[in-house]
Amino acid sequence: MLKRYDLNPIITRKDIPNVGNLIIDPSSVFNPGAIKVGNTYYLILRVQTRARKTYFLLAESSNGINFSINNEPINFKGIENYGKKIFHLYDARITHINDGYYIQFAMDTEDGCHLGLVKTDDFKSFYFIAADEIDSRNGVIFPEKIGGKFVRFERPNQVKLENGTMTGDKIWLSESDDLITWNLVSPVMSGRFHYWDELIGSGPTPIKTQKGWLHIYHGVATHFGSSNIYQAGVTLHDLNDPSVVIARSGDNILEPREMYELVGQVPNVVFPSGIIVEEFDENGFAKNNSEVKVYYGAADTSIGLATATVEELINACYQGDI
Ligand code: BMA
Secondary structure, three states: OOEEOOOOOOEOHHHOOOEOOOEOOOOEEEEEEEEEEOOEEEEEEEEEOOOOOEEEEEEEEOOOOOOEEOOOOOOEEOHHHOOOOEEEEEEEEEEEEOOEEEEEEEEEEOOEEEEEEEEEOOOOOEEEEEEOOOOEEEEEEOOOOEOOEEEEEEEEOOEEOOOOOEEOOEEEEEEEOOOOOOEEEEEEEEOOOOOOOOEEEEOOOOEEEOOEEEEEEEEEEOOOOOOOEEEEEEEEEOOOOOOOEEEEOOOOOEOOOOHHHHOOOOOOEEEEEEEEEOOEOOOOOEOOOOEEEEEEEEOOOEEEEEEEEHHHHHHHOOOOOO
């Protein structure tokens, strides 16, 4: 249902500049956070080196398609004071709230995966704010307070796979007074065993529409023996209580079909992580006929772009028969 850009993938490892001794001929670039500030499109890229280390690199564009990529990794000031050993930072999601841009990301540490938070005002300096204690991933902060609280969706890692990896089949709503301390409030949606989205996690930041919060998520079909298949779906949530699901796509809206999605470091993966809506009305609702750009990781190897209108995505929430 999402329409791929003709010249996908839009960013591959070949576009990544060498960065001193840190990044030389990297293996992959994927799962970007995205936001538009004025007329500038920003992506925060997840770049993986041949040492399987990860770095965030900033990419900038004036059309959302052709990006120029900074030749130094983003430095999160203050993260050096975090008490535990950090192995990887990855999968940034960006939210604009009042006075700044907040970046939520996953941190693989010596005691599990935690959600970290960084703030920037200008996409030049980035300040580490906090990380949670619980094991969780796929955190996306809503762009405004709801019921007087900051809210986010997140996916606590409560399911252990055969290989020992902790993952999850439930998205939760959590809330916070200060963006630092978060409390799980209620489950929002579960994986649908036997179908395309058995394990799930939020994709990009939810979008406010007249019909509700529009939310793209990834679902994993785990029942294909040797291969997990990562796909994308869409849901609509109550504007005043996003834990209420108004509608949920039965069919996926994007699945691995193109060679760059089927083959790569992790085959059969589309992983939406960035979204840009081009037009909002004067009350802050996304316009029905606005274009939506969705940026996604393809096979954990490159970055794809796919588009739809707001209306098409809302309609997709009602399609399919599960
Ligand atoms: C998930 C996350 C993503 C990754 C995906 C496919 O569990 O680790 O970062 O893109 O798996 O490998």
